[in-house]
Amino acid sequence: MASNSSNGxxxxxxxxxxxxxxxxxITIFIFWLIFRPSKPKAFIESARLAQFNLTNVHKPNASLTYNLTLNLSVHNPNKRISFYYDYIEAQAQYDGTQFGLDSNFPAFFQHHKDTTVLYPKFMGRAVGLGSVVSTTFEREKREGFFYVDLMVYCKVRIKVMFFKFGHFKPKFGCRLKLAEKPDGGFERTKCDVDF
Incomplete structure (x- = not known):
């Protein structure tokens, strides 16, 4: 009898x-139907490479002197969802090696259908890049273009009506083709967004 009771x-x-x-x-599906959430979109609108020089070529202590400024637009395509960007960090990488870091961005609130422009700046000198970077640098210098990766790491909260949802960590990845000469022009570049 006890067995039937426990089975019940x-x-x-x-x-x-x-x-x-x-x-x-069902609740999640209805939420999705009503709000149709979309991840942010990001573009590099303009870029200027004022300096990009490698010294001690083909040696382990190769050093890169750089001056790179960017205009990064971040667009919220949602009609009913807003974003709080609590933290942003931009990293510049060359041939898989980070050479610059900029985390000097204010936190901001982004309304639905709004676009915010950020201005990452990288200026300084990176040392110990190694001989592999030297080979890539020499080849790209001959071609007249350098390929730099911009990685942007964020901490974001989502706002739907009066409700806020905890921290997400989206990542933007942008592959930039930069002319060796500062006046070489730049083509608007779409970034991959991993939300």
């Missing part, structure tokens, strides 16, 4: 759990 309790528990999972799934 177990059955009721499983049934309640199943109903909860189905209800949660």
């Amino acid at each position: 309790c177990l059955w009721n528990l499983c049934l309640s759990l199943f109903k909860l999972i189905v209800s949660l799934g």
Whole structure:
């Protein structure tokens, strides 16, 4: 008799759990239908490479002197969802090696259908880049263009009506083709967004 009672309790528990999972799934689906969330879009609108020189070529202590300024536009395509950008960090990488870092961005709130422009700046000298970077540098210098990767790491909260949802960590990746000469022009570049 006790066995039938415990089987009945177990059955009721499983049934309640199943109903909860189905209800949660339906709620999430309805939320998605109403709000149609989309990840942000990012573009490098302009870039200027004023300096990009490598010394001690083909030696382990090769050093890169650089001066790179960018205009990065971040667009919120959503109609009913806003974003709080609490932290932003931009890293410049060359041939897989980070050479510059800029985390000097103010936190901001981005309304739906709004675009915010950020201005990452990288200026300084990076040492110990190695001989592999030297080979890439010499080849690209002959071609007249350098290929630099911009990685942007963020901490973002989402706002839907009056509700805020905890920190997400989207990442923007942008592959830039930069003319060796500062007046060589630049083509607007779309960034990959991993949300």
